Amino acid sequence: DARVTQTPRHKVTEMGQEVTMRCQPILGHNTVFWYRQTMMQGLELLAYFRNRAPLDDSGMPKDRFSAEMPDATLATLKIQPSEPRDSAVYFCASGLPGQGTDTQYFGPGTRLTVL
Amino acid sequence: GNSVTQMEGPVTLSEEAFLTINCTYTATGYPSLFWYVQYPGEGLQLLLKATKADDKGSNKGFEATYRKETTSFHLEKGSVQVSDSAVYFCALGNNAGNMLTFGGGTRLMVKP
Numbered sequence: 017d018a019r020v021t022q023t024p025r026h027k028v029t030e031m032g033q034e035v036t037m038r039c040q041p042i043l044g045h046n047t048v049f050w051y052r053q054t055m056m057q058g059l060e061l062l063a064y065f066r067n068r069a070p071l072d073d074s075g076m077p078k079d080r081f082s083a084e085m086p087d088a089t090l091a092t093l094k095i096q097p098s099e100p101r102d103s104a105v106y107f108c109a110s111g112l113p114g115q116g117t118d119t120q121y122f123g124p125g126t127r128l129t130v131l
Numbered sequence: 132g133n134s135v136t137q138m139e140g141p142v143t144l145s146e147e148a149f150l151t152i153n154c155t156y157t158a159t160g161y162p163s164l165f166w167y168v169q170y171p172g173e174g175l176q177l178l179l180k181a182t183k184a185d186d187k188g189s190n191k192g193f194e195a196t197y198r199k200e201t202t203s204f205h206l207e208k209g210s211v212q213v214s215d216s217a218v219y220f221c222a223l224g225n226n227a228g229n230m231l232t233f234g235g236g237t238r239l240m241v242k243p
Contacts, residue, residue: 118165
């Protein structure tokens, strides 16, 4: 049963520290998305990649957030320096675009708490 | 641009009650439509989808019909269970590369 995996599942850190979240998309999927979910803002798209190239990162605060795909099996989202307002659940999703197959498959999320 | 509007929650029902969660959309072209479900502490899971007008998606007793004339994709279930308590998201895809536009989510609470 192919799944998107994310690590860590939970992260507690102090303000100013660097945070790195990792995602392994489903094997063969060439599109990867990063979302952030909070009670106040709901689900927000931060960035997405196709074939490892960033297509849109307009939802991401550029000064502190960065997203990369070092290879086809790994996507990373970094926050440096972290701030309390970054506390949220961060989801990765992957997919394989095609006619009528816009389905995205979500990972379990990383719950980030910045103190 | 594309947008999805769903009824605000929470929706609170007793077990075995009938469920409807309304979803309407605005889109150009012929989008695909989805319902995702998020159980507490988990990621979003695809519940059902429909790719063209008049298609009916169904899964786990849930159904939704793609109505182009009313631009709607309402989610229904005939008899809800406590285990259906979750947040439900309606979404549309423009069939142009996996981008999905999500609604704000509707929390369903089912009481025994």
